[in-house]
Amino acid sequence: MENKSGSKSLSNSERIKLVQSQRKRTKYQNNMLSVIGILGFLIFWQVITITGLVGSRYLSPPIEIINLFIVKLTNPNPDGAVIGVNILSSLTVALSGFGFAVIIGVPLGLLMGWYKGFDSFMRPLFEIIRPIPPVAWIPLTIVWIGIGLPAKALIVFFAAFVPCLINSYAGIKQTSDVLKNVAKTFGASNFTIFWKIGIPSSMTLTFAGIKVAIGNAWATLVAAEMLAASSGLGYMILMGRQFGRVDLVILGIVVIGIIGIIITMIIVMIENKVVGWKKL
Amino acid sequence: MIKNKTLGMNAEERKAYYLSLLYLILPIISTSLLILLWSTAANNSEFPSPNETWERLILLFQEPIKGLNIFGHVWASLIRVFSALIFNWTFGIAFGILIGWNVKCDALFTPLFDAFRAIPPLAWIPLITIWFGTGEFSKILIVIFGSLASIVVNTQAGMSNIDQLYLNVGTVFNANERQKLFQIAIPSALDAIFAGIRTSTSAAWMVVLAAEMLGANSGVGFLITRGMDSMDMPLVLASMVAIGIVGASLSIVTQFAERLLCPWTIKRSN
Numbered sequence: 001m002e003n004k005s006g007s008k009s010l011s012n013s014e015r016i017k018l019v020q021s022q023r024k025r026t027k028y029q030n031n032m033l034s035v036i037g038i039l040g041f042l043i044f045w046q047v048i049t050i051t052g053l054v055g056s057r058y059l060s061p062p063i064e065i066i067n068l069f070i071v072k073l074t075n076p077n078p079d080g081a082v083i084g085v086n087i088l089s090s091l092t093v094a095l096s097g098f099g100f101a102v103i104i105g106v107p108l109g110l111l112m113g114w115y116k117g118f119d120s121f122m123r124p125l126f127e128i129i130r131p132i133p134p135v136a137w138i139p140l141t142i143v144w145i146g147i148g149l150p151a152k153a154l155i156v157f158f159a160a161f162v163p164c165l166i167n168s169y170a171g172i173k174q175t176s177d178v179l180k181n182v183a184k185t186f187g188a189s190n191f192t193i194f195w196k197i198g199i200p201s202s203m204t205l206t207f208a209g210i211k212v213a214i215g216n217a218w219a220t221l222v223a224a225e226m227l228a229a230s231s232g233l234g235y236m237i238l239m240g241r242q243f244g245r246v247d248l249v250i251l252g253i254v255v256i257g258i259i260g261i262i263i264t265m266i267i268v269m270i271e272n273k274v275v276g277w278k279k280l
Numbered sequence: 281m282i283k284n285k286t287l288g289m290n291a292e293e294r295k296a297y298y299l300s301l302l303y304l305i306l307p308i309i310s311t312s313l314l315i316l317l318w319s320t321a322a323n324n325s326e327f328p329s330p331n332e333t334w335e336r337l338i339l340l341f342q343e344p345i346k347g348l349n350i351f352g353h354v355w356a357s358l359i360r361v362f363s364a365l366i367f368n369w370t371f372g373i374a375f376g377i378l379i380g381w382n383v384k385c386d387a388l389f390t391p392l393f394d395a396f397r398a399i400p401p402l403a404w405i406p407l408i409t410i411w412f413g414t415g416e417f418s419k420i421l422i423v424i425f426g427s428l429a430s431i432v433v434n435t436q437a438g439m440s441n442i443d444q445l446y447l448n449v450g451t452v453f454n455a456n457e458r459q460k461l462f463q464i465a466i467p468s469a470l471d472a473i474f475a476g477i478r479t480s481t482s483a484a485w486m487v488v489l490a491a492e493m494l495g496a497n498s499g500v501g502f503l504i505t506r507g508m509d510s511m512d513m514p515l516v517l518a519s520m521v522a523i524g525i526v527g528a529s530l531s532i533v534t535q536f537a538e539r540l541l542c543p544w545t546i547k548r549s550n
Contacts, residue, residue: 026383029387030383030384030386030387031387033384033387033388034387034388034390034391036388037387037388037389037391037392038391038392038395041392057410058410058411116299116303117299117302117303117306120302120303120304120306120307121306121307121309121310122310123307124307124310124311125310125311125314128311128314128524131523131524131525131527131528131531132520132523132524132527133485133486133489133490133523133527134486135402135486135489135490135493135501136489136504136519136520136523137520138493139504139505139507139508139516140513140516140517140520142508143327143508143513143516218400219400219401219402220400220402221400222400222402222403223402223490226402226405226406226494227493227494234403237403237406238406240406241406241407241409241410244410246407246410249406249407249410250407252403253399253403253404253407254399256399256400256403257395257396257398257399257403258398260398260399260400261398264398
């Protein structure tokens with residue numbers, strides 16, 4: 001019961017307090033380290049651009065990027081749209097492609113995972129589509145339906161569809177046999193078991209798939225907009241490249257990254273609402 | 281013939297037998313339906329038929345485009361992929377182990393790394409071409425950016441999800457930190473690391489395609505844009521087929537390597 005200095009023994013509550021304060025201190029230290037990491041990077045970035053170690057043709061300082069963002073809020077030059085319009089058009093494409101991927105991919109995966117006949121019918125078709133990267137569809141979709149919203153949404157769809165399907169398939173395959181047998185014992189039909197046991201128990205993996213899908217969708221959107229678009233964040237980046245405006249390129253990259261983080265946060269919130277019982 | 285086989289079975293067994301036959305036939309039906317659909321769609325439009333695509337693919341073997349036949353182009357893409365992957369597998373795994381093992385490094389680097397990870401790899405392409413031009417190096421750099429995140433994330437997850445029990449056993453047997461890291465933590469994170477290797481390989485194959493589509497003189501992505509620019513749709517489809525085949529073989533090879541190097545994962549997945 002004696003501590004190292006051998007002077008006094010600690011009571012239980014004192015010990016708990018000591019451990020808690022130590023934990024708090026490490027947590028505080030770690031948070032400080034995180035802030036130092038990010039701030040250090042930003043300062044490093046600012047310093048190398050201001051001192052001219054890296055030419056302004058190659059890199060703009062972060063403060064200039066923030067200024068450009070404020071300017072771009074109202075000024076459509078040089079790519080022809082203010083940043084709000086670009087964000088909106090990108091979001092429309094990404095969310096419509098992603099929405100269709102979820103609406104089609106998840107039920108398809110669930111059905112394939114549950115009904116064996118349907119699985120053996122659909123599987124070869126899926127295995128043909130799966131290994132082709134979404135970007136490879138771009139020329140074909142341009143020929144089919146031009147470069148409008150449907151074309152870009154289709155490319156995003158291909159990117160988001162595969163993880164939705166694979167994960168819901170794997171999720172429903174993992175349904176516990178005990179639960180299924182209990183339902184069978186109580187006289188439930190195959191469809192009832194599918195609906196009331198299979199689908200709920202597949203939800204955790206399905207949501208993992210949806211999270212991957214939204215990431216893929218957002219990443220592929222950039223490619224779709226670079227190869228075939230007249231507005232959107234990817235187009236803005238590409239225009240920045242063509243006009244040699246490195247600040248515009250970096251602004252586009254930063255905005256894309258931030259929106260990606262926000263979308264992921266929203267999906268996590270929905271996940272916690274839907275499968276919150278998993279975390280009990 | 282079927283009658284002979286089912287002769288000794290009862291009704292239940294016969295039903296199961298017919299069902300298994302049905303499961304064998306259904307994939308064939310669906311594939312032929314797809315080909316039929318493709319052919320009819322091709323008949324009424326400019327879209328190339330399966331036959332034309334096949335012939336174009338054969339032609340790609342014989343007649344080179346820009347001095348390379350299809351093997352040359354696939355090889356050019358694969359070299360880019362592998363030079364990027366070799367860097368990622370060494371640096372990415374080391375970095376993942378560092379931030380998965382050391383709490384201080386985790387706190388320092390993870391937020392920064394997450395910020396970089398949020399940026400889609402393809403968004404880097406314009407910036408990288410501003411910095412390094414459109415040469416070979418910038419293509420490899422794009423592939424590195426595109427496939428680094430998955431390996432780091434998987435390694436980090438594997439390292440920080442180690443069963444505490446194993447580490448405690450190590451402590452009981454008086455292992456020092458280095459022994460715990462190299463003899464307990466890394467081996468038990470190996471399957472997560474391999475999952476990272478698999479995803480990074482397929483990500484790299486996707487990104488190299490995009491990098492080549494935005495400007496290259498060789499590689500499968502170049503073939504696709506070439507087909508689009510010269511309105512040679514059979515070429516586009518033939519290169520898509522080639523891309524699909526190479527992508528599928530890459531994932532088979534990495535899966536095989538995983539089974540070879542960490543055989544205990546087979547048991548878990550079954």
